[in-house]
Amino acid sequence: MPPKVDREKCDGCKAEKESLCEQICPGDLMTLAEDKKAYCRMPRDCWDCMSCIKACPKGALETRIPYQLGYHVAKLIPMMGTNTITWTCIDINGKVERFQYINRGMLD
C-alpha cells in the first residue's frame, strides 16, 4: 500500500527536480504530480519500506498499513532524530506501543 500524502503539508520539496521521497524510494515510485505534490505512481508496487516516510522533512507522508495487518485506525509512525528513531504503533483498538532506538549514527 502506498503512503498517504498530506497534500497541504507536502511542499513538493520546493518543486525540486527530484523530491526527497523520490530520491530515496528504492522502487522509484514516488514522484511529483503536476501541482508539485508527491504521489505514488504505481501503488501496487510499493512494498511499504517506509523510507519515504522517514525522509519527508515536512511530515507529510503516512504509512497505510496493509489490511492484513490492521484496518484504518492502525498506524505505524516513525520519528527520526539525528541518531535516534522512535516508533509509535497504534493498533485497531487504539492501543499504543512505543519503541525507541539509538540508530546507526547518521552523524558519523
Place this chain on the structure above:
Amino acid sequence: MQKTIPKIGLFIYEQGGRLARAIDLDAVIQRLARIKNVTRCEVLTDLAAPLPSIKEDFTSDKFNRILWVGKFSDYQKKTIQSELSSAGLNPYMHEWCDIEEQGIGIDGVDLGIQTQKAILIIQMSLARTRLLEPLEPLELPAIDAALIIGAGVSGLHTATSFMELGKKVYLVEKESGVGGKVASLHRLYPRICDPRCGLEFEIQKIRESDMVEVHTLSKVKSLEGSPGNFDVRIEKQPRYVSEEKCNACGECMKVCPAVIPEEQRSRESAFINETSQQVLNSLKSEKKAIHPAVPMPYPPTFLIERQSCPSECRECVKVCPAQAIELEQTSSEMAFKVGAVIVTTGWDPYQLSKVEEYGYGIYPNVISNLEMERLLESPPAIEEIGFIQCAGSRDERHLNYCSSVCCSVALKHVLYLKEKLPDARCYIFYQDIRTPGFDEELYQKVKSLHNVIFIRGNPSTVKPGDDGKLKIRTEDTFSGKEIDLSLDLLVLAGGMMPSQGSFEIAQLLNLPQNNFGFFESHLQCHPEESQRTGILVGGACRGPMNISQSIESSHRAAMEVLPFLNRTILIEPKYPVLDLTKCDKCKRCMEECPFLSYVFDENGFPSLDLTKCRQCGNCMGICPLIAISLRNNTIKQIAAQIQALKSSFMGKEEPVILAFLCENDAYHAAKSAVEYGLPVPPNVFFIKVPCAGSVNNALVADALAFGIDGVLIAGCKDGQCHYVKGNQLVKTRSGDLSDKLQKMMIDPQRVRFESLEIRDSKKYVELVKSYIEELRAMGPNPFKS
C-alpha cells in the same frame, strides 16, 4: 586529517564559596573525574596561580582542550585564551560553561537536585567539548574599491568620503550629469543657500582627485561574484562628444539649430489666461540638442541628444574648435572589480496627474512643489496662492505613508515667496503639519507672517473659474464650515516614491523591497543593510528623507561596507560546513538562507559563499539530512549534549524541559532571570543557539526520543529577527513536528515555540513554570525510561 583523542582538562572556578553553597562540590568532582576523556579535574579558587601548571600540563600533552566551569569575566576569558595560546592551545579549544546562568545557586532548591543538575550541565558541556576542533580565522582577499550607484547628493558625498579614505570609487549615474534631484532645488532652509553650492564643493574634490571615476549616462548591467570581489559590468550610452577633447567652450551650443523644450507637459490651452501664461513662462526652459550635462554640468563634457538633431545637420562638427564631436559613437560596455556596492538611487516625485481631483496637468496654474522651486527664481505677480499638503501622500489610494519633507518644503516656499511678494496671500491646506526637529522654528516663523492662512482640510474640488482663476472648495475641519476660494496658483505637495532606478536595481541585484518599493532593512539593528551582504543602501531609496538625513544614511552605509574594502576580509571560522557525501541537492538551504549565501557549484551541490554568510545557522536548522553544521557548534555536538541530559534525574514524574534559546534575546532573558534572582525552576536546561532558526527538527526529535518531556524553542518576535526570518522558519518547522506528535498520540504541546524579547526575564520564568504545570498534567513523556 589525523583524529586526535580528546583529552579534557576540566576546571571549576569557585569564587568565594558561591558554588559550594549551592552544590556538593566534592560529589561533583568525584563524579566528573571518572568520566571518560577527563584527564585533569579540579576546583580552582584563584585563576592566576594555577595558570602556569595548566600551561605545563597542556605542553606535556595531558589534555588538548579545556572546559571551564563557572563565571568568568570577559577579561579573564581573554587572558586565559591568550596565555594558553602562547603555549600552543588554539583559542577555539576552550569551552565555557556557566552553570550559574542555568539556575544553579538559586535559593529554595534542594542541594541534591542542584548537584545533580550541575553534573548534568557539565556533562552536556563535556559532550560538546569532546567534539571541539581547532579553528583559524580566515582571511580572504578583497578589492579596495567601491561602486556607488546613483550620483545624487548621497552618492556624491559618499564618493568624496571614500576618496578621502583612499578608496577607489566608481560612481555610476544614468543621467548625463551628477547632482540628482537636489540640483533642481532652489534654496535650502535654514541657511537660505543654493544647494548647487554644496554639490559643487563635492564635485570640486572629485575633479581634483583620480580616485573617483564618474560614469554618467551609464547603468549597471550585471553584478556577479561575492562581497570583496564583485565583477561589475556597466553599459554606457553614447554622448557623441569626446570626453577627452571637449573643453566646454560652448561654441557648438551657439550654432545648434535644434531647440528642445526641457519638459513637455500637456496643459489644456482652454484654461490659459494671463496669470497662468506667466506661470508657464516662468517654468519654461529650453535647451539645445547639444548642451552641457544635466542636472549639474559635471562631467564638463557636452552631450548631444541625437533624437532631436535635424538629419544631416553637422553644424556642431563644423564649429567645434577641439574637434570633440564624435557622431558615430555607440554605446559601450565597461567591466571592473569592486569590493562592495552602495546603492543610492534616490527618489522620484509621485505622479500628480494620478491625483485627479486637483487637475494637475489640465490646469496650467496647478503646479508641483518641484516646479514651484523653479518658479521661485522669478515668481510672476500673483496675489492668492494655495498649497495643498499631502497631495497623494497619506492616502491609501496613492501613497499610504508620510513623505516627511513636504510640509517643511511648503513652509519654505511660503517664506521665500513672501520675501519676493510680501502682499501675496498664502493658503495652506493641510491634514497635519509635520515639521520634525528644528523645522518647528520654520513653522513658527511662517505662522507669524502676515496673510498666511492655515486651513485644516484638503480641498475636495478644484475647478476653473470664469476669471481664469481656480475655484477651490474645501472644508475647514476645525470650524466645520465650507470655504470657497479663488486662487491664482495652486502648489501640490507631491510625495516621494522610490525612483525608477531603484526598481531596476532591486530587480538586478535581487534586493528585497518593502510594500512601498523602498529597500527593506532591519531598521533598528542594520538600517542600511539590504539583506545582500556587501550591498548597502543609503539615502532616499530607503525611505522618504531630507537632504541631511540621506547624506547621513549613505555615510552609515559607507561605514558598513568598509570591512569589505580592506584588501582582506576577516571571517570568523564558525561558518557552516556542508557534508557533500550526505547532501542530495534538495536545495532547502539555498531557499531558506536569508542572505542568499549559497550558490551552485559545478556539480550542482550548494556551495557557501563565506563572505555573504552571517553564520546564523538557518541552513543547519533546515537541512533534512542534517548535513550542515556550524563549526564548533555542530549538530553532532548538540545531539551529544541532548544525549547527555538524563531526563529522569528528578524522578520519572517530574518533567524536564530542554530549551533552545536564541542568543540574541531569549538567552539574555533567561540569563538575567537568574541574575535578578527570579525563581527559575530547576527543571529547565537550555542550549544557546545563534538563531532559533538553527534548531533542526531532528534535534527536537532526539530530545523527545531521549525522554525529555518538553522542548521549548524561544526566539525573537515576528519581524524582529536579526536574520530576517529565522523565527518564522523554526515556527513552521516545529509546527510540522507538533502535527506529527498528534498523530503519534503524544500531546503536540511537548514542542513549543515562544517569542521572547531581551527583557522578558519575568515572562521567561512564568512561561517555564506554566509549561511545567502543563507537562505535569500531560504526564511523563512516553519514551522516558
